[in-house]
Amino acid sequence: MIPRVEPPPEAFDVEVETLIIGAGACGLIAALSADEVGQEVLVIEADATPSGSTALSAGLIPAAGTELQSKASITDSPAIFAADIQAKAKGENHQTLVNLLALNAGQVIDWLTTTHGLPFSVVDDFDYPGHSRRRMHGLPTRSGLELIDALRSATEKAGIDIVCQRRAETLYFTDGKVCGIAARRPDDGEERIGCKRLILACNGFGGNRALVAQHIPDIETGIWFGHDGNRGEAILWADGVGAKLDHLGAYQGHGNVAHPHGILITWATISEGGVQVNCAGRRFWNEAQGYSEAARAVLAQPNGEAFVIFDGRIAKIARQFEDFKRAEAQGAIKSAETLEALANMLDLPPGNLRQTIEDLPSQGLDQFGRHFETPHLSPPFCGVRVTGALFHTQGGLRVDEKARVLTQNGNPIQNLFAGGGAACGVSGSRDSGYLSGNGLLSAAVLGRIAGVG
Incomplete structure (x- = not known):
């Protein structure tokens, strides 16, 4: 079924304070953050278990000024990181978003390490193209699967509910705000979930071949190495809520x-x-x-x-x-x-x-x-x-400094947030703007910010 936007129903099957669509790195980090500030959180995931694009990656998050860099005697700063991001994208990114991600990435790594015990370390024996400092942080196996498992364990320890095999299809929207969603169950039944805040962590549109052909035809013949669940719901909902999309040719x-x-x-x-x-x-x-x-x-x-x-x-x-x-x-x-x-x-x-x-x-x-x-x-x-x-797309919904989705006229939708592949990242307008780790950078930082609200 094509994702759609509709007015809210008379009643919901269940209601929650913060609803998160997607249990990849962005969704799970958002869940941990929302729980930390006392929000009632529910995460829904289309797959049988949390995985997403994160599980297919090397699980490396670039961050500047971390405690781990300091211990490894690596001199770095958010300003240097931001300059590297813009240099790779030839200045095509929105500077405010670049600054937001570069400034907060180190804090996210330190928080995941000290608060949730994720054993990150810096890749310090080779350089990634475009990075002027060694700032890629990963878990011991350098595996995205290890990262997603560690984040899932942290959410389970926090008592956060993750309901799998629920694919969001309908977004309920009225009077400029989100009211909830309808999700499809494995038995083809529908669950209507109301919420006060909705975080879109459902990634991009690389698994939707029609959208790939429309927006990034130069990679249409390439192997799809991303997650098949990346069907572009966030992109397809954009018109219905009046949201602004940007850099859909980036990947x-x-x-x-x-x-x-x-x-x-x-x-x-x-x-x-x-x-x-x-x-x-x-x-x-x-x-x-x-x-x-x-x-x-x-x-x-x-x-x-x-x-x-x-x-x-x-x-x-x-x-x-x-x-x-x-x-x-x-x-x-x-x-x-x-x-x-x-x-x-x-x-x-x-x-x-x-x-x-x-x-x-x-x-x-x-x-x-x-x-x-x-x-x-x-x-x-x-x-x-x-x-x-x-691997995955980099264009998507424009967001502000609080990860709120912006409308066509630049105003934020107060209770709709986006991160990771659902949001426009910092990879410019095409593939050449992608700096190593940009995907998980956006997932981690925007997930953290969206969760706090």
């Missing part, structure tokens, strides 16, 4: 998904000195631009695929990520003592691959404008076949 792509295994390969394989080659064994672009742009670059190659070439030193760094270890276990990653042997394993021309790697500079710029300052690749050599994918 996070990824050009490093093992193919056909469908496993994310960490970008550390590139940032630490690896390269991508096509089926001719030749490089085709400046990989240092970022993994989001890589999706289109890879899809433009023959068969829509490429090969990541790196070495044992880089593989050792990459093994801190569960996805990488899973890719190794499934045989997606090949290893050999010579480039010729690796080329044969990947069905690449041995001579071309050898020449490509020998031509890499040990220092300075290459012909694509990429600056190398990492050790030259050396045996054992590693490689993996990859393709481009769409």
Whole structure:
């Protein structure tokens, strides 16, 4: 059924103070925050268990000025972070939103660490494209599934109700405010839930192929690597409540998904000195631009695929990520003592691959404008076949400094909030504006702010 907006019914089946749609990182952080200030909270989730896009990610949240950075002797600040965000998006973001996220991200990490016991640490052994400081915070396995499980455990400990297998379809709206929603049960019955505050944490529209074709056609042929539940309800409700949408062409792509295994390969394989080659064994672009742009670059190659070439030193760094270890276990990653042997394993021309790697500079710029300052690749050599994918969308509902949804004329809807993929993020207007971690940055900070209210 197409999501719709209707006047409220005469009565609701149940009523609650704060209702949250979606039990991903944004929804669960919002729930913890609302509970902390004494709100009666109910979270509904379309899936059988909380997961969302968070569970498919590496679970890394960028934040500046955290206690963990200080302990690791990393000098950073919200101002530096904000500048990095805008630089990646070429200044296309709304500065007030950039400042809001950059200023509050560190506080969210510190709060989750000290109040709820999430064992974050800083990724301090490689750099992510566009970040001038090491500020990516993750749990021990560097897994989004671990993050969502930890947040779910925290909400359960707090006694917050999460009702799964309830997909919101109807938003009840009248006189400029939300009154509640109707959700579909597994038995196809409908539950009408009234609320005083509604937080949209239902992510973006990447799983809605019609909306993808309409707003981001350049990634339409890419693998959908996000969560199928991302059907764009927040986008589709916007007209009915007079809400403003922005940057619907923005998205996070990824050009490093093992193919056909469908496993994310960490970008550390590139940032630490690896390269991508096509089926001719030749490089085709400046990989240092970022993994989001890589999706289109890879899809433009023959068969829509490429090969990541790196070495044992880089593989050792990459093994801190569960996805990488899973890719190794499934045989997606090949290893050999010579480039010729690796080329044969990947069905690449041995001579071309050898020449490509020998031509890499040990220092300075290459012909694509990429600056190398990492050790030259050396045996054992590693490689993996990859393709481009769409992970999640970055455009959505415009929100103010309290995460309230804004109308077309810029006024806030007082009791309607949005965060994560449901809200417009800070990735500019297309894929190239995506800075590593922008998705969870918006989810964590806007979820925290929306929950407090």
